[in-house]
Amino acid sequence: METKKIKIINLGRMDYKESLQIQEDLVAKRQAGEGMDTLLLVEHPPVITLGRRGKYSNILVPEEFLKANNIQVYEVSRGGDVTYHGPGQIVGYPIMDLRNYGRDIKDFVWKIEEIFIRLLDKEFNIKATREENKYTGVWIGNKKITAIGIAVKKWVTMHGFAFNVNTNLDHFNWIVPCGLSDRGVTSLEEILGEQQDLSKLNNLVAEYFCQVFGLEPETERL
Numbered sequence: 001m002e003t004k005k006i007k008i009i010n011l012g013r014m015d016y017k018e019s020l021q022i023q024e025d026l027v028a029k030r031q032a033g034e035g036m037d038t039l040l041l042v043e044h045p046p047v048i049t050l051g052r053r054g055k056y057s058n059i060l061v062p063e064e065f066l067k068a069n070n071i072q073v074y075e076v077s078r079g080g081d082v083t084y085h086g087p088g089q090i091v092g093y094p095i096m097d098l099r100n101y102g103r104d105i106k107d108f109v110w111k112i113e114e115i116f117i118r119l120l121d122k123e124f125n126i127k128a129t130r131e132e133n134k135y136t137g138v139w140i141g142n143k144k145i146t147a148i149g150i151a152v153k154k155w156v157t158m159h160g161f162a163f164n165v166n167t168n169l170d171h172f173n174w175i176v177p178c179g180l181s182d183r184g185v186t187s188l189e190e191i192l193g194e195q196q197d198l199s200k201l202n203n204l205v206a207e208y209f210c211q212v213f214g215l216e217p218e219t220e221r222l
Contacts, residue, residue, distance in 0.1 A: 051080035078159035080149035088166030143186035
């Protein structure tokens, strides 16, 4: 059986709104049966996004603070509550036609979690877990290292995951992450005690993504 392919595009550091437009354009093409499945990898300037269940009460800093620090807030179509994106975080947006993957959204999310569980175990000997039937994402103890929030429209996925590598964890004090007040957030830098090579980690994320989904990568830059 022929191996499915996925295009992997590293957008570098890009404004959230600009990357959202790229996502929407690619989603429209996949819905029309054009183009190919794509994984966008990107790093955002500080930004807060609210999913479909998001509450503004989970943003803990006043509007004046956000304006003074040029931090945008976007309401988006993904599942989940409030999320922070910022420098040192690898954000991934898989645009994939699930009609080619058994139309199984639960399996898709499980595989996204599996990417980081395997990567952390094999590359860093860090034991991460998922909490099936409770919370999405990847956890180390009661601290989340990878947040997941997706949308599926006409069986094509968008939005995705946020993996904390060198993320400034103080910025999560601006929000109640994912609406869970009794849980924390961690990063690879915090666990290992030193800053990590973000370029290397981007490559590892792409590698494990393809491994878990059984895909062959085609890499390019925009």
